[in-house]
Amino acid sequence: MPAIADDLVQPFEIEPFHLRGRLVRLGPLLDEIVTRHDYPSAVAVMLGEAIALAVALSATLKYDGVFTLQTKGDGAIRLLVVDVTSAGAVRGYAQFDADRLAAVMAGSASASGSVPKLLGAGYLAFTVDQGEDTERYQGIVALEGGTLAECIHHYFRQSEQIAAGIKVAVHRNAAGVWRGGCLLVQRLPLEEGPGDARDALEDGWRRALILMGSSTSQELTDRDLSPAALLYRLFHEDGVRVFRTHGVRAECRCSRERIERVLRSFPTDERQDLGQDDGSVTVTCEFCNQSYRFEAPDLAAIAAG
Ligand SMILES: [Zn+2]
Secondary structure: OOOOOOOEEEEEEEHHHOEEEEEEEEOHHHHHHHHHHOOOHHHHHHHHHHHHHHHHHHOOOOOOOEEEEEEEEOOOEEEEEEEEEOOOEEEEEEEEOHHHHHHHHOOOOOOOOOHHHHOOOEEEEEEEEOOOOOOOEEEEEEOOOOOHHHHHHHHHHHHHOOOEEEEEEEEEOOOOOEEEEEEEEEEOOOOOOOHHHHHHHHHHHHHHHHHHHHOOHHHHHOOOOOHHHHHHHHHHHHOEEEOOOEEOEEOOOOOHHHHHHHHHHOOHHHHHHOOOOOOOEEEEOOOOOOEEEEOHHHHHHHHHO
16 A cells, blocks of 8 residues: 555554554645635644644544534634544634734744734633534633643543643745644553553553654654654554554535525525625635625525525
């Protein structure tokens, strides 16, 4: 099987230590989402991290529907939204205040900033929507942490009692292309056992965190280093096993039909208020920036139902 080194999730296990993980590698997917909006670097990095984390987290869940990761805060970046379908379609966008962003980033040597600096106080939430009449799973945690990965770390500690280590890297390479990566290692619940065995598992977990910490941003995002090769480089002494990868891609779920349905749900006077002088209405999808234009006759047809 030829190695695909981009836009994929590589599941793995370090069986002797009861650890499992996901390595996410993002190339064209990330670049497409970020450049379509032409976000300033600080916003692009933050959204890129949210995308890498959302893909990694969604890959640890069994679901049939849409996984959404969202942050809301009182900082310059008000909102980050990423969703990942169980079929591997990923989309995301950010809402930010350009003036406030320029003010907080002024004098900063780095293109990226911390959660407190850019997102402010607020929360990070994820939901799994599996359609009508199904349970909507939701996790929520305060934006407490320097990075989004740290916020998610808090979440795991608080709500799931699952020990997890997470490392994320997002950057624009020398060719001006955005790339990203995420390494997530989780500890499977410990079974009761003799003390020696438990100590060995504890040591294995600490070792894995140290090795994970030793991976560089370059390694996490390097297109020429396959995820399996990176995992082997990091964990080969501990008996890492890799499983089948699955692909992810940038894909929005908006369509003219969906927008029509939304317009139809508006009362007639509100629909008219949306209109331009010529009576047309243009709706732009926040996720993918695609514009849908409806001329006056189209709107009359929608109004007629
Ligand atoms: Zn769209």
